[in-house]
Amino acid sequence: MNKIVANADDAIKDISDGAVLMLGGFGLCGIPENCITALVKKGIKNLTCISNNAGVDDFGIGLMLQQKQVKKMISSYVGENAEFERQLLSGELEVELIPQGTLATRCMAAGFGMPAIFTPAGVGTEVAKGKEIRNFNGKDYLLEYAFNADFAIVKAWKGDTHGNLIYKETARNFNPLMAMGGRITIAEVEELVPAGKLDPNNIHTPGIYVHRIFQGINYQKRIEQKTVRPKN
């Protein structure tokens, strides 16, 4: 078993124009910084990105938007980002907004081998347009399909050579769900250790879901909304 790749460039080398990507993270928390940098460097285009958010102007997926690499975003909340807004209003960028829980669960369904889920989120709203509705026990639910992504790109705190992953705090967010949901899953980790070094009781993503893993470098971990209280 050899899942180790040298770096981000190696990990993404076969991602090509038009690919459908899942990108982990919530805001700028727990995003795969190294792989995003490599995708920008590679310059591939017409990407569909499934990600809760779209980064900010000069970080995260915002870097890919600047290079006009993204054809479509599938997200729950976007627009902390002027270039995003410009591309959206000019029609260069397509955006599909879906409820956050639906987004998470459609990733999960892909990793659970389930083609679809039923959720009440969006019933009676424009999100329900054209979707099948089923009534269970007196309540309406929308049929939502599992995602079908070519690659999932996630960031973990610790990982081992078998691809087992552990996330830190709220940097977990969408990462384990996307790790499960990609046809090929690439994990970048802050600390890569030999198999056997992580406590099996604490693994969040079992390595069976992970195809490539590498130790990331130079993490910036930018804070989007630094909010503090005074010490006194």
Added chain:
Amino acid sequence: MALTKEQIAQRIARELRDGYYVNLGIGIPTLVANYIPGGMNVVLQSENGLLGMGPFPFDGEEDPDLINAGKQTITTVPGSAFFDSALSFGMIRAGKVDLTVLGAMEVSERGDIANWKIPGKMVKGMGGAMDLVASARNIIVAMMHTNPKGESKLLPECSLPLTGVHCVKKIVSDLAVLAVTDEGFKLLERAPGVSVEEIKSKTAGKLVVEGGIPAMEF
């Protein structure tokens, strides 16, 4: 006098009960955390994957891996738990969260809520709001009674795109506390010094007034 945002939060905090799991939305709802009665054990859920959200960190102690759903740096309290986004919305969908407090642009007399989209303006998305309103057992809306033009935000029907239908149970505005009932908005309390007549004139949806309406006390 109409309530301040702080007072709206303070009034909503009186709806909390010991042992509640609570999700607080962005804006006024976030302020409710400042008024949890002393000795009461309330666990705050942040839908990006945390139960047991604590106050903002001290300057210099912020942790980029620890944020709330508004992407602000936060802390945890003893007994907290982290989880992924599917589990987070799983517990919401399954009705495990006792109370959800969120803001609104409009609420209808049937309890429909609109708070995510204004046609013609940049649409940022619904985030977790549609999931929360579709499943929460008890939803309280914190809002201003009227918009900056003085037009009622409590309507017979919402004019903006909906976030969810038949879901709001109670509203705490700067003028009043109202329950959403089969008959319409039922006036429960009024802000100190605000008359029932003023509330009537600023409520476009059907307003039910029965007996004397007490003023809130602070």
